[in-house]
Amino acid sequence: MSTNEAWLDRRTAGTPQEAVEQALAAARPGGETIVIAEESSTANLRWAGNTLTTNGVAASRSLTVIAIDRRSDGTACTGTVTRSGVTPGQVEDLVREAEKAAAEASPAQDAADLVAGDAAAAQDAAGWSAAPGGTDFGVFRPFATQLGDTLRAAEAAGRKLYGFAEHGVTSTFLGTSAGVRARYDQPAGRLELNAKSADLTRSAWAGAATRDFTDVDVAALDAGLAERLSWQSRRLDLPAGRYETLLPPTAVADLLIYLYWSAGARDAGEGRTVFSAAGGGTRVGERLSPMALDLYSDPAYPGLECAPFVVAHASGRDSSVFDNGLTAPAGRWISAGTLSALHSSRYSAGLTGLPVRPPVDNLILHAPGASASLAEMIASTKRGLLVTCLWYIRVVDPQTLLLTGLTRDGVYLVEEGEVAGVVNNFRFNESPVGMLSRVLEAGATEQTLPREWSDYFNRAAMPPLRVEAFNMSSVSQAS
């Protein structure tokens, strides 16, 4: 097909379900093929200094074809090609391209049988044939009115508001030559709101994760930020050091998401993560926290729903394209304070002897029986720091999972149950694994927006934590 013919063909884009079936039908006889069709739409608003800055809408459509070339020596080679904007006339070209890549590839180390499914039954099941989900600027209509009012109110009160609102929907359609047909519509939204004093010397932040913006109250968030700014009328300077520290749910999420990302079975089994046991094997079964904390994922957790099956565009350390369609069930990573599982593909589970535990795209920390709010934990604090959120978190030492980062938008000194004033920001050096051994108290779990990682991971529910001797390594002059 010439380029101009391809262009003309772009006038007739089909549905993602049709693209999946067309690609599977186009595969060479006897071959094995995995097809992932995705349709996404997003809308966003951004503001700074009480005025809107940039905003827009975007849509995308992509098709991934993974061809598998099984050879007579028992090995299997894969070829993976993803392309956006594919039309019916281009699907077969994409399949041929993937098959060519597979034919030229060297053997895949994670080769396995494809996950079996019943295509006919799956296609009849609710949802497969429905049109893909979507969003547009209309999702902001009630919210935008409220935001406009809030920006004007902030201007009148001498506060500057900065922030971002985004909503997106991605519909994923997975089909394989082994009969898997699975579909998931993932809505995701977030509001990030930052309030500053007119001279920009005081700063506070709040965030909210949402599926549809109907549950976001920007005026209430702004009121909370106004209170935080009022706490900053008294400024105190504190030196670096180790402090009893209250971490709000967003900060706990950012630290534990990094722990979760580092909890892969393969690297642990090979002796190169914090979860590797000295002398070989992993630390599964080892007590990490004196508190009976549960860290788990659950694709059906209310408000944090996500795909209950594996969608893998490429293989990785603990992901495998051969696992596409595999059930990704709920399960605990830490159970009653003890490391109970590491995430794995079928291949990496086989390497390590651990159970197969595909990662799930949400994370929940829960302390059984804990019900205290952050306000109640402040009230019961004799002397400690209250952090708003953490920023620029990076790993320093993978052996201990030592992370560094900054406090941001308000650190407060709490004395005798009350906020005494705002203190300087700090650079911290802490390991979330080491931190779990020093948790003094956990509050009630609530849904939160991870400040640092929400671009990559925005479905989390965490409690506030009271941590002993949190390492504030140096003072940051940032305000």
Add this chain to the structure above:
Amino acid sequence: MGDHDGRIDAEFTDLPLRNLADAALDAARTLGADHADFRVERVRGQSIALSDGKLQSLSDADDSGLAVRVIVDGTWGFASAVDLTPEAARDAARHAVEVAKVAAAMNTERIELAAEPGYGDVTWVSAYEVDPFTVAAKEKVALLADWSRRLLAHPVVSHADASVYQVKECKFYTDGATTTTQQRVRLFPQLEATAVTDSGFDDMRTLAPPAGRGWEYLTGGGWDFPAELAELPDLLAAKLTAPSVEAGRYDLVIDPSNLWLTIHESIGHATELDRALGYEAAYAGTSFATFDKLGSLQYGSPVMNVTGDRTAEHGLATIGYDDEGVAGQSWDLISGGVLVGYQLDRRMAQLKGLGRSNGCAFADSPGHMPLQRMANVSLSPATDGPSARELIGGVENGIYILGDKSWSIDMQRYNFQFTGQRFFRIRNGRIDGQLKDVAYQATTTDFWNSMEAVGGPQTYLLGGAFNCGKGRPGQVAPVSHGAPAALFRQVRVLNTVAEGK
């Protein structure tokens, strides 16, 4: 020039780019846009990763689409589409105008753009020899497998990870006065050796930076991979038995393979005018280098001269014209240690009356609106300046640092902390074995004012990154930073093991 002869791929130029542009721009103007610009992009990427010499993953991606940006009554509107049809282009223009009209109620700051000459219909292709997408995947995997085997042959190496990420970016832009068609190629190869012992593990990675080069980069054009791979296992073995650093203050000689990242974080982002004015306050942050300090802030010592440019050969941010039709330029950011300039797009240049934009607008995909993104921000070497050995010769008690690893800096670009790949103890002007567990931590202006000397051109290297993040929605941008080796006095060094206890 290489196998492409300076031509842009016909697959891209044969698209009906001008028909699509006409459809979008005509629709936008008819609907009331005061300004409209239009892009079509095709970004190809291939990622190859090997684990212990075996193929872990190989995947190809091909992302294309169109984008329309408008200003309606002083308010931005933006929309993109994946289908390259006149209907989709017109729809995108209509959506962009609708977005601008909805947003206008919340906008109190009129958007205006600095003037830029029209350049007509121009093309530009980056400097590379071999298009990586013309090289068979089998050949690429075989090369990485061979390099992995060389590492694994050493008894200290338990694991070898090898990867290369390749990108080819084709971009068409028009605002009516300027129409650009551009193509550039970049590669990011990495090899890492890991040693696992009874007492733990450690690793070491190649220092080869990502580069705006073609496949020739891996076959001898720009980096000597065989030489580096030959010495890597022995360096790793020595690191395993090296003493843990004693925390304190040390003189540091920093190699450009490490210093590029410190430049990126503490100068590159800090001299973005949109940050300095607060437009990124809620996410990436602001800057201590505020606009009132332009021309007076003593950023660093008198030997500190820093330029921004979009013109350096093989630079990752190098381009002929930016995503607002502004021609690539080179300019001073810091001169003799004093802040003298910022990175600008057309809106920021107009806002502060700075005249013409210096061409820093960039969008990472057709689905995103251009932002002010980082130019190649580079520290100038000293003409006839010293070698790294000569810099080391001037240190009694210090550390020589090579290669980047961990990095973090606060939201106003004051407090930073970096680690590295290799640390060598300096005693009385000479290297005395390796150290481990080193991190250096400083405040930006303290650090750059402690820079006593910069090396000569013979120490200069263009480092960089593929994935600099900024903006909402988040965008990534490739950027290079050149630097010589440089000497810093009395910088705080931490022991990372002690920090974790």
